[in-house]
Amino acid sequence: MDEFWVFGYGSLMWNPGFSYEERIQGRMIGYRRSLCVRSWHHRGTKETPGLVLGLDRGGSCRGVAFRVALRDREETIEYLRQRELVTFVYRERVLPVRLDDGRKVQALAYVVDRTHHQYGGVVSVTEAARIVNRAVGVSGPNPVYVANTVAHLREMGIRDHWLEQVAAEIARLEGVEV
Structure with a gap:
């Protein structure tokens, strides 16, 4: 292997936590960014789990690829x-x-395990917003996680229409104008 790449689709994009030589946006086909992981620690509890991002099968995902030495x-x-x-x-x-830039690379990525007990499955915008809106974990309120993710994606020029709809529905549930 003459190159080593890592693909980020969530917080890894703006907070990788490792050294890299190159950072460039790209698209992974066959997987999509999704609020499909039940969180009962960072963004929820066992009684009221939240939802955090996973890379799930289907569609495509814009993200960031990092070339690591x-x-x-x-x-x-x-x-x-x-x-x-x-x-x-x-x-x-x-x-x-x-x-x-047109290059095709192989990148290390972390995809959700659909057989894991934390896999939340495919949920509608309304259901995702309802679940997120009521969840709070040790890392803070789940709605803040979603809003921050959408804000970071927008700053990077990446649109995720489904996630943006979830954020808008959360704001509606909270009575906040978007």
Whole structure:
């Protein structure tokens, strides 16, 4: 392997936590960003779980690819495993990504395990907003997580219409004008 790439679709995009030599936006085909992981620690509780992002099958996902120096490969993988595989709701995969400059690379990504007990499945905008709106965990309110994610995506010029609709519905439920 002459290059090592990592694909981020959520907080990894703006807070990677590892050193990299190149950062470029790209698209992964066959997977989409989704609020499909039940969170009962960071953004919810066992009694009132929240929803956090997962990379789920179907569609496509705009995100950020990071080229990591080969000398930093093992250290980066170890860091990502500690960050992403805490409850093993994600599976480590190497998947194709088309970078915005036209290159095609293979990138390490963490996709949701649909057989894991934290997998929340496919939910509607209304159902996602209802679940998120009532959840709070040790890292704070679930609605703040969704709003911050949408804001970061917009700052990066990435539109996620489904997630934006969820954020708008949460705001409606909270009586806030968007």
